[in-house]
Amino acid sequence: MLNNSFYRPLGRTGLKVSPICLGTDNFGNPTSVEESTEIINYAIESGINLIDTANTYASGESERIIGKALEHNRLRDDVILATKFYYPTGKKGVNDRGVSRKHIIKACEDSLRRLKTDYIDLYQMHRVDMNVPLEETLYALTSLVSQGKIRYFGATTSPSWKISESKMLSEFKNLSHAISEQLPYNLLDRRVENEILPACEWANLAVFVWSPLAMGMLTGRYSNSSNVKYNTPRFNRGGIYAERITQKAVSVADKFVALAKEHQMEPAHLAMIWVKDQPGITAPLAGPRTLAQMKDIIPLMEKELSQELKEACDRLVPPGSAVANFLNSAPWMKGKLL
DSSP states (O other), X not given: OOOGGGOEEOTTSSOEEOSSEEEOTTBTTXXXXXXXXXXXXXXXXXXXXXXXXXXXXXXXXXXXXXXXXXXXXXXXXXXXXXXXEOSOOSSXXXXXXXXXXXXXXXXXXXXXHHHTXXXXXXXXXSSOOTTSOXXXXXXXXXXXXXXXXXXXXXXXXXXXXXXXXXXXXXXXXXXXXXXXXXXXXXXXXXXXXXXXXXXXXXXXXXXXXXXXXXXXXXXXXXXXXXXXXXXXXXXXXXXXXXXXXOHHHHHHHHHHHHHHXXXXXXXXXXXXXXXXXXTTOOEEEEOOSSHHHHHHHGGGGGOOOOHHHHHHHHHHSOTTOBSSOTTTTOTTOOOOOO
C-alpha cells in the first residue's frame, strides 16, 4: 500500500489523490470484464484511489464494469470515482450530446445507473462546447451538486480562457466551482505549459494528464526504420490518432528511448515519471490494457528523476514546445504542427 505522504491535494478540495490514477478507456474493449476487474482490485489494493472513466468508453461498458467491480469488492467509498459527459451515447436525437442542461442531467442519471452508485465524485465535461453559454452548464452542474448526485465537477482539454471564464462566472454568480482540468501532456507535446497550466494554477485546479506515453511513441512502439512498426491499432484508426504519430515525433521518441536505456530505465517508466513530477501536475492517468501492465506501473508512484535526466529530456523537447499534436481533438484548437 502506498504511504500517505505520497498522496497529493485534489485542487481546491480537502481530498487527497494518488500520484498516478487509473484510466479505463481499455475496459470492455479490448480488455475483458474479468481482467478489467482484476486491474481495478489490484490498483485499489496498491494505493491508487481515483478511477477515471467516461460514459462513451466502450459505449458505456467501462462504466458498467467499474460499477459491478465496486459493488462486489465493496470499496466504492474508498475511491474517487470520476466520469465524463459530452459525447452522444446512442441514437437518441440531436440533443443527446454537448453541455446543455438537458443533456448533462440525462447523462448523469445514465452514468449513475451504469456505475451502480448514488453519487459521482468528479463529473467532467469531456470537451468544451462553444455554442452553449458556460453559465447554463455551470448552473446544471451546481444543481447536481446540490442534489448530491455529484460531489465535484471539472473539465477536460479546455483552452486557458475557458478555465478563467469558469472561475470568474462561478464567483460572480455564486455557483459551484470546477476543481479539476484533464489535459493531454507528454514530452512530445508540451504546449499546455504556456497558458493552460498557468491558468489551472491560478484557478487552483487539480490537473490530470491523459496520454502521458504519447500513444506508445515514448515506449519505443514506433520506428522510422520499419513501416511494420506503424501497423498498430491506434495508428490504423486513422483521423486524429494517426495525425499524432508522425515521422518527426517518432524520430524524437527514438532519442528518448535511447536516453532511457542509457540510464538503465524502461522508456515507459521514464515517460510516466517525467509527467508525474512536472510542475502543476496532480497525476497522470495510466490506462493499462493488462493486469501485468498495471503491476508494472504501481512502483512508479514512489520514484523520482534526477535533475540531470530532467534536463536531458528538456533538450529533446524544450519547455512549451511540441513535435506531436495531442491537442488535435480539441474543437477550439486550429493550429497545426508543421
